[in-house]
Amino acid sequence: MVDNIGSSSEGFKYNIYAADASIHDSVEDHSTIKEQDRLLPIANVGRIMKQILPPNAKISKEGKETMQECVSEFISFVTGEASDKCHKEKRKTVNGDDICWALGSLGFDDYAESLKRYLHKYREAEGERANHNKSSNNEERD
Amino acid sequence: MAEQEPESTITESVQPEIPTRRVKRIMKLDKDINKVNAEALVVITHATEFFLQFLAEKSALVALEKKRKTIKLEHLRVAVKRHQPTSDFLLDSLPMPAQPSDQQLLKDRAKSRANKKPVPVGTRKIDAFFQKFT
Numbered sequence: 207m208v209d210n211i212g213s214s215s216e217g218f219k220y221n222i223y224a225a226d227a228s229i230h231d232s233v234e235d236h237s238t239i240k241e242q243d244r245l246l247p248i249a250n251v252g253r254i255m256k257q258i259l260p261p262n263a264k265i266s267k268e269g270k271e272t273m274q275e276c277v278s279e280f281i282s283f284v285t286g287e288a289s290d291k292c293h294k295e296k297r298k299t300v301n302g303d304d305i306c307w308a309l310g311s312l313g314f315d316d317y318a319e320s321l322k323r324y325l326h327k328y329r330e331a332e333g334e335r336a337n338h339n340k341s342s343n344n345e346e347r348d
Numbered sequence: 349m350a351e352q353e354p355e356s357t358i359t360e361s362v363q364p365e366i367p368t369r370r371v372k373r374i375m376k377l378d379k380d381i382n383k384v385n386a387e388a389l390v391v392i393t394h395a396t397e398f399f400l401q402f403l404a405e406k407s408a409l410v411a412l413e414k415k416r417k418t419i420k421l422e423h424l425r426v427a428v429k430r431h432q433p434t435s436d437f438l439l440d441s442l443p444m445p446a447q448p449s450d451q452q453l454l455k456d457r458a459k460s461r462a463n464k465k466p467v468p469v470g471t472r473k474i475d476a477f478f479q480k481f482t
Contacts, residue, residue: 255404302387313433
């Protein structure tokens with residue numbers, strides 16, 4: 207007697223999920239947005255808070271979780287403002303200046319000022335790095 | 349002559365504590381936002397750290413005013429209210445204050461009972477009704 211085992215082509219189905227595959231696919235329905243997608247890790251949030259607070263200060267779990275939410279709101283809010291500006295100016299890509307502008311326009315002038323200075327240095331450093339790479343690439347092509 | 353800093357000093361020594369990949373994910377949740385370039389991501393990440401530190405500090409101050417060591421939601425709420433730009437976008441997003449639990453209500457009532465002046469002997473009090481069952 208021969209067992210009629212189904213053909214092996216039916217047997218295996220591989221589901222391959224690419225980690226960064228279109229994030230938009232998973233966020234059609236807000237209720238399915240995982241916390242890890244919309245919140246910063248609580249460990250990082252807690253650590254940054256601890257660094258700034260006096261050593262004997264404690265934060266309730268609810269406090270830390272609320273901080274996570276506040277911080278995500280901040281990111282969305284500032285980026286949204288910067289993005290609106292880009293739309294109005296018919297630009298597709300939000301850049302560092304747009305973020306600085308958004309911060310200033312939303313009342314976070316202190317951040318805007320110090321981040322403008324940071325951005326300047328960042329661009330200088332990136333520019334130097336790009337130039338260095340360009341020149342070494344040229345050498346290799348020879 | 350100024351010392352020549354190694355190229356990557358500014359971008360490496362001031363690494364944000366917050367992972368930029370997560371920040372990017374949060375930004376992308378908003379479909380209206382198209383592209384964000386690398387420098388924008390770094391700037392927003394730093395800004396977020398400043399904001400977090402700021403809120404933490406202010407909340408700690410509120411907790412201190414209320415003579416508490418543990419920072420709670422209510423302290424956060426007061427801190428948010430006190431800073432206009434933050435209040436404008438954040439106040440409505442904060443979770444509602446928890447309704448006092450029954451436990452808390454009973455505790456509060458017991459406290460106010462203890463503080464009341466003793467009433468004349470023989471006065472009928474509703475407490476007597478409840479005490480029968482405790």
